[in-house]
Amino acid sequence: MDALASDLKRLQQELDEDSAKAAKIAKDAANKALSERFGSLRYIVDEHHWDEDMVISKILVDRKEEMLALAQKTFNSEVLLEEDGAEEYKIHLDEGRIEVDGEGVETSIGEFFDSDDYHDLNEAKLAKLEKLDWFIIWSRTEAGEFKTEGGQHDGNYSSNELNMENCLLTYRGLPLVIPSNGTDIFSNELEIHFVDETRASIEMCDV
Structure with a gap:
């Protein structure tokens, strides 16, 4: 559990550092895809509803699932x-x-x-x-x-x-x-x- 938790902590720190950059990449990609599909600026991602927390770490989620499974088996x-x-x-x-x-x-x-x-x-x-x-x-x-x-x-x-x-x-x-x-x-x-x-x-x- 401690080893998984240590890995989880590292992944969370990486996500904290990269979340703003990753969110911008995702938003820019979404706006580009909308423009290519429907024409320039017809549809864009609403800035007021966009949240950086939409970008998560799949590896981090997997580690939490491993910890949960181990806890249910062990405790x-x-x-x-x-x-x-x-x-x-x-x-x-x-x-x-x-x-x-x-x-x-x-x-x-x-x-x-x-x-x-x-x-x-x-x-x-x-x-x-x-x-x-x-x-x-x-x-x-x-x-x-x-x-x-x-x-x-x-x-x-x-x-x-x-x-x-x-x-x-x-x-x-x-x-x-x-x-x-x-x-x-x-x-x-x-x-x-x-x-x-x-x-x-x-x-x-x-x-």
């Missing part, structure tokens, strides 16, 4: 969890609510998810990954009732003791991540990210 859930550099990262999303003894309480958790810290931490993790030549993200969304470790808390519930640390809601310093009655899996996606800032889904039977 199963066991390999992903044991791979060097693999990092498990949990976050809470903002669709939930807080219940105490089975009853909902009037505690707004929206402010935790609107905070700069929540967004900055997620963006920082992605920025770190984007420095790599390639990476795989396995994201799974689970819904359920969650509690902290250690069973019941002594004393009455206090909203002042509800906080967020490292993108997880915590109560009295402990994250609410222990399922009370199992969870439902709402999404389970695996994607490989390439050095040219594109990505592709990976299908794996055991994920």
Whole structure:
């Protein structure tokens, strides 16, 4: 994978350097072909709709397909969890609510998810990954009732003791991540990210 990714990075750099020149050659050739077929200046390529990104590297596309095929063959859930550099990262999303003894309480958790810290931490993790030549993200969304470790808390519930640390809601310093009655899996996606800032889904039977 690293060898293919290194080749992909080189090809992307070459495309970045050559894209403007290649796009001009393609546009000039298109205008010449139109002129020869329909007469001078009857039809031309519209400058407002022309985009240099229309010119791509076929070799680069082929290398990405090789990487995708190798990833689908190589990476199963066991390999992903044991791979060097693999990092498990949990976050809470903002669709939930807080219940105490089975009853909902009037505690707004929206402010935790609107905070700069929540967004900055997620963006920082992605920025770190984007420095790599390639990476795989396995994201799974689970819904359920969650509690902290250690069973019941002594004393009455206090909203002042509800906080967020490292993108997880915590109560009295402990994250609410222990399922009370199992969870439902709402999404389970695996994607490989390439050095040219594109990505592709990976299908794996055991994920």
